[in-house]
Amino acid sequence: MIQDLSNIDNINSKEYWDDRFSSTNGKSWRANSGENQTKLFAYEIVKRLKMDTDFHGTILDFGCALGDAIPIYKERYPNAQFIGIDISTSAINICNQKFGNIATFLTEDVDSIPSVDVIVMSNVLEHLSDDKDFVKRLLRKCKDLYIAVPYEEKAPLHEEHVNSYNLHTFDYLNAEKEVYLCRGYTFSQILKSYIYIELKNIIRPFFKVPLYKGGLNRQILFHIKSQEASVLH
Incomplete structure (x- = not known):
């Protein structure tokens, strides 16, 4: 089940994200290591995408x-075409x-994006008050949808998050799922992860x-096939 906290004020407006991506203050995206x-x-997600490396389709x-x-997806799938979508013009x-x-x-908004083979949405859904409807609309635009979110984030959630997710959140869509820990992509990051956690x-x-169980870096990746969206109608 989704822990729905959407009755709280949702700060995730276009104006909010335009400011986070363009500003240079201490709360900006870059100042907080957003990149x-x-x-x-992405390094963890790309290892779990279920396409051959010679995939020639479009990934959004x-x-x-x-x-x-x-660039991380491009390195794994050099023959694919890529589209990036964000609410923020600044981004x-x-x-x-x-x-x-x-x-x-x-x-673009979700209804205006082009139809593609694969949509990947990494750490976005937890920001959206209308997340179930959003998934329904995304499934109309792709064959395969991958959704990565923090796993079992406990209240009080991060100030930008309005939902929490567990293994059964998308059972009604017959979603495949995997829980994993994002340790890092450099040797020093991975080493620090083992020292700090285990x-x-x-x-x-x-x-x-x-015990430390991973915090926001403990993720769950859902894989949903679009033909299963019919159960939503």
Whole structure:
């Protein structure tokens, strides 16, 4: 089940994200390592996409932020075509500057995006009050939908999040799912992950400190095939 907290104020407006992506203050996307976070999630997602590496179709990254997942997907699927979509005009302008040579970037809403083979939505759905309807609309636009979200995030949620997800959230769509930990994509990141989690978990009980279970970096990836969207109608 989805833990629906959508009755709280949702700060995730276009204006909010335009400011986060374009500003240079301490709360900006770049100041808070947003680009690194996108890469961290993308390296784990791309290992779990169920297409052959010679895939020739189109992959759409919905909620692409500053586009940093696209080169990672491109490296795995060099023959694919890529589209990045984001609500923020500021983000898309930066995407075009950074990666316009390998992908098409657009500011579109969910009903205006082109129909494609695969849609990947990484750490976006938890921001949306109308998440179930949003999934329904995305499934009309693709053959395969991959959704990555924080796994069993507990209240109080991150200030930008309005939903929490578990293994059974999309059972009604016969979704495949996998829970995993985003440890990092460099040796130092991975080493620090093992030290902070497994090693420190050995001693945490002695100090009556709760075991670390992954926080926002503990993710669940849902894979939903579009023909199963008929159950929503």
